[in-house]
Amino acid sequence: MQYSSIVDDPDFYYKEAFKRNIGLITEKELNILRNSTVAIPGLGGVGGSHLICLSRIGVGNFKLSDFDVFEPVNINRQYGARVKDFGRKKLDVLVEEALNVNPHLNIKTYPEGISHENIDDFLDGVKVVVDGLDFFNIEMRQLLFNRALSKGCYVITAGPLGFSSALLVFDPKKSPNFDEYFDIKPGMTKEEKLISFAIGLAPGATQLAYMNLNKVDLSSEQGPSIASSCYLCTALAATETIRILLNRPGLRPVPCYAQFDPYTLVYKKGKIPMGNKNPIQRFKRWWVLKKLKKISALREAKLAKEKSLA
Numbered sequence: 001m002q003y004s005s006i007v008d009d010p011d012f013y014y015k016e017a018f019k020r021n022i023g024l025i026t027e028k029e030l031n032i033l034r035n036s037t038v039a040i041p042g043l044g045g046v047g048g049s050h051l052i053c054l055s056r057i058g059v060g061n062f063k064l065s066d067f068d069v070f071e072p073v074n075i076n077r078q079y080g081a082r083v084k085d086f087g088r089k090k091l092d093v094l095v096e097e098a099l100n101v102n103p104h105l106n107i108k109t110y111p112e113g114i115s116h117e118n119i120d121d122f123l124d125g126v127k128v129v130v131d132g133l134d135f136f137n138i139e140m141r142q143l144l145f146n147r148a149l150s151k152g153c154y155v156i157t158a159g160p161l162g163f164s165s166a167l168l169v170f171d172p173k174k175s176p177n178f179d180e181y182f183d184i185k186p187g188m189t190k191e192e193k194l195i196s197f198a199i200g201l202a203p204g205a206t207q208l209a210y211m212n213l214n215k216v217d218l219s220s221e222q223g224p225s226i227a228s229s230c231y232l233c234t235a236l237a238a239t240e241t242i243r244i245l246l247n248r249p250g251l252r253p254v255p256c257y258a259q260f261d262p263y264t265l266v267y268k269k270g271k272i273p274m275g276n277k278n279p280i281q282r283f284k285r286w287w288v289l290k291k292l293k294k295i296s297a298l299r300e301a302k303l304a305k306e307k308s309l310a
Contacts, residue, residue: 014030014104034058036061037061038054038059041144043064063107064107064108065112066111070088071086127154128155131155142179146177149177158237161201161207201257204268218292257270
């Protein structure tokens with residue numbers, strides 16, 4: 001069977017490719033998705049799967065940024081990471097993947113990544129930003145969230161933590177900005193900012209029941225990860241993207257939070273008044289910082305001993 005006649009006609013292809021969404025999404029809503037623009041900064045652990053999932057749902061326009069290349073260390077979790085693509089730019093690989101889903105997508109790329117110089121252009125015309133930045137890229141995440149909210153964009157962040165996914169949705173009209181919710185202040189170290197982000201992202205912290213914190217090293221920017229949690233992040237983030245783009249009810253924006261952990265079969269949701277300024281959240285931040293500093297000291301002592309014996 002020849003499919004070129006279907007693929008070459010944008011309207012006919014869109015109708016055929018996405019007609020099985022009908023029943024969960026109406027034809028009128030599909031047209032809204034087709035004309036909507038979603039920005040995805042970062043195409044690594046979760047960003048790549050966000051792009052492909054939203055492309056299959058029917059979103060028609062994207063703004064994408066990433067400056068990194070695929071390497072063997074990406075294999076365990078990143079959509080698009082394959083042996084044949086080692087050394088290739090993630091952005092190039094994922095754009096090819098998305099266009100193989102829908103060749104009529106309108107995609108604007110930012111191969112240099114997002115920066116102070118291009119952030120406004122990256123966000124112009126965007127209704128929803130789906131966060132795909134690396135966990136450790138805290139300064140750029142601050143810039144992205146705060147600028148997006150000031151421009152009227154919703155921001156969704158779904159973080160893979162252990163086998164779980166945490167979910168936060170920032171509403172530009174109802175939510176505090178990034179610094180306010182996570183209690184990020186001038187003079188904080190990067191380590192303190194990262195811990196504040198992690199604690200604010202997942203107040204339920206279901207992953208602590210089984211995660212080996214000895215494998216978390218903030219100084220070398222390493223931590224345990226697994227593919228299943230990244231795909232779970234995409235399922236949650238894509239659903240909230242649909243809710244926002246189609247103006248459907250049920251949105252629970254920050255300071256509300258949610259975390260689903262299929263490993264423990266636990267779903268936690270709630271609301272954190274004052275965000276990370278909340279006394280309970282402040283205690284959690286203090287405890288985690290103390291714990292990680294102890295682990296770091298033991299790690300350094302072990303390395304020093306090994307060097308002395310070498």
